[in-house]
Each structure stands twice: as C-alpha cells, then as structure tokens.
Amino acid sequence: MPDGARRGLFHADEISPDALARQIAALDQQSRLPGIPRLRAWTISALGLSSGNRVLDIGSGTGELARLLAETVGADGEVVGVDPNPGMRTEAARRAPRARFVDGNAYALPFTGSSLDAVTCERVFQHLDHPQKATEEIARVLRPGGRVVITDTDWATAIIHPGDPEIVRVMTESMRCGVVNPFAARRLPGHLTGAGLTVDDIGSQALVQSPEAATGQLVRMLGRMAVDRGVIGAEDCERFLTDLATGAETGDFHMSVTMFAVLAHR
Numbered sequence: 001m002p003d004g005a006r007r008g009l010f011h012a013d014e015i016s017p018d019a020l021a022r023q024i025a026a027l028d029q030q031s032r033l034p035g036i037p038r039l040r041a042w043t044i045s046a047l048g049l050s051s052g053n054r055v056l057d058i059g060s061g062t063g064e065l066a067r068l069l070a071e072t073v074g075a076d077g078e079v080v081g082v083d084p085n086p087g088m089r090t091e092a093a094r095r096a097p098r099a100r101f102v103d104g105n106a107y108a109l110p111f112t113g114s115s116l117d118a119v120t121c122e123r124v125f126q127h128l129d130h131p132q133k134a135t136e137e138i139a140r141v142l143r144p145g146g147r148v149v150i151t152d153t154d155w156a157t158a159i160i161h162p163g164d165p166e167i168v169r170v171m172t173e174s175m176r177c178g179v180v181n182p183f184a185a186r187r188l189p190g191h192l193t194g195a196g197l198t199v200d201d202i203g204s205q206a207l208v209q210s211p212e213a214a215t216g217q218l219v220r221m222l223g224r225m226a227v228d229r230g231v232i233g234a235e236d237c238e239r240f241l242t243d244l245a246t247g248a249e250t251g252d253f254h255m256s257v258t259m260f261a262v263l264a265h266r
Helices: 017-031 035-047 064-073 086-095 131-141 165-174 184-194 211-215 217-229 234-250
Strands: 054-058 078-082 100-102 116-122 142-161 198-208 254-265
Touching: 017 035, 017 086, 035 064, 035 116, 035 142, 035 198, 035 254, 054 064, 054 131, 064 078, 064 086, 064 116, 086 100, 116 131, 131 142, 131 184, 142 165, 142 184, 142 198, 165 217, 165 234, 184 198, 184 254, 211 217, 211 234, 217 234
Parallel strands: 054 078, 054 116, 078 100, 116 142
Antiparallel strands: 142 254, 198 254
C-alpha cells in the first residue's frame, strides 16, 4: 500500500486515463447535488475574499471551485489549484482558465510560508493517511490573518431508507470501506486547532440523493461490496435493492450523507 506522501490527494496520481474519465464524471454528478454548490457558496462568503487576494485550492480536481474563487478575486487576484494528476489539471485548466493549476499534494504545498490570503480544500481529508500533517502545511502557507475552509464528509452520517434495519446498517457501514479517513469531517476542528489556527465557524449540508439513486451505480456497488466481504448474502442484497427501488417508486426513499465545512484563521 502506498504511504501517506505517495497517497497524496485521492490517489489522483495513480488514476489511469479510463479511470480518470470515470472520476471526472463522478465528480460532476456529485456537484449537481444541491448541497455541493451551497457549501461552495458558503465557503466563498465565509472567506471574505476581495479583489487581489491570493488563494490556494488543494485537491482542485475538475477546477469547479477554483473557477468560482477566480471569479471572486478578479483579474488582480490569483487562484492556484494543486493536484497531482496531470489529466485532472488539464481538465481543470479548461474549465477554469482564470486559475492556474500546478503539481503537488497536501503534504508538501509548493508555496513559501505566510504567502497566501486564503486556502480551500474540499473532500480531500477523507483520503489522507496523515491529515494533521496536511493541516500544518496549510497553517504554514497562510499569512497572519489568512483564512481557510476545509470541507469534508463524515461517513457515519450516512442514511439509507427504506430497508431491513440490519441490512441497512451493513450497507451504510459499507459506504466507509475504501475511505482512508471516513470520519474526517468531525476531526477537522481538532486538526485546525492543533496546527495553531483558530476555528471561527462550521457550516454543513446533507448531500441528498435523488430517487434515481435507488437503482443507480452507487447502490449496486454497495451491494456487491457487502456480498464480496461476506457481511450479507446475495439474497439479502437483492431484497435490499428491491426495497429501495420500491421506495423510490412510491415516494418513500431517502439516501444522504452530511458534509461539514470548517472556517479557521491564522
């Protein structure tokens, strides 16, 4: 298994071209959920950005947040996105031409100390082996008075309805499998405080899936994972999928997980 430094941001430096295309599609699908744009709008408002600010977006992905940040700081400002995958940086540059995208990861940011007005980091910490190290890097590059918003998911907040309670419990726990740091969001205030920063505010949004998700790829993947791990049988998995599909058809369906965004300053 790769070590923390190699793991970087969501294993992004290890994604093949085909997998990259699937990852971009998945990120786009997630970004269409109302909770993501709401949290991004909260992030920009909480940071209090102004024209001329210098801003870093860690784990910039497709560049959607960097694009919004660049629009906010204007032509006199600078937005830099850091991501280790060259294909993702190419896609980000296409979508956010007013931002700049560079190679790097959360453990070794390519910036001098006290050089940035603001930092954002969305859905990265759940994939980090050493989140405290990443938080200390953020504190290092922020100027005195500079602000950061880190946004991430707490996978223990996952809700799936309807279904047999025991099967649903197994399925929600399966959502944590493969996530290095599934409780990342609840630990963010402690990481930030431990790095010498002051926590100012916390926002949250539930990412609520549409009824179409009841028969979608994510639910089927969860079922396969649970069966492969031997925690439920194929018959129970089929019953789970049937219950969800029936619930969606009758308007009795809910599937969500909650994200938290923590604002802090140096």
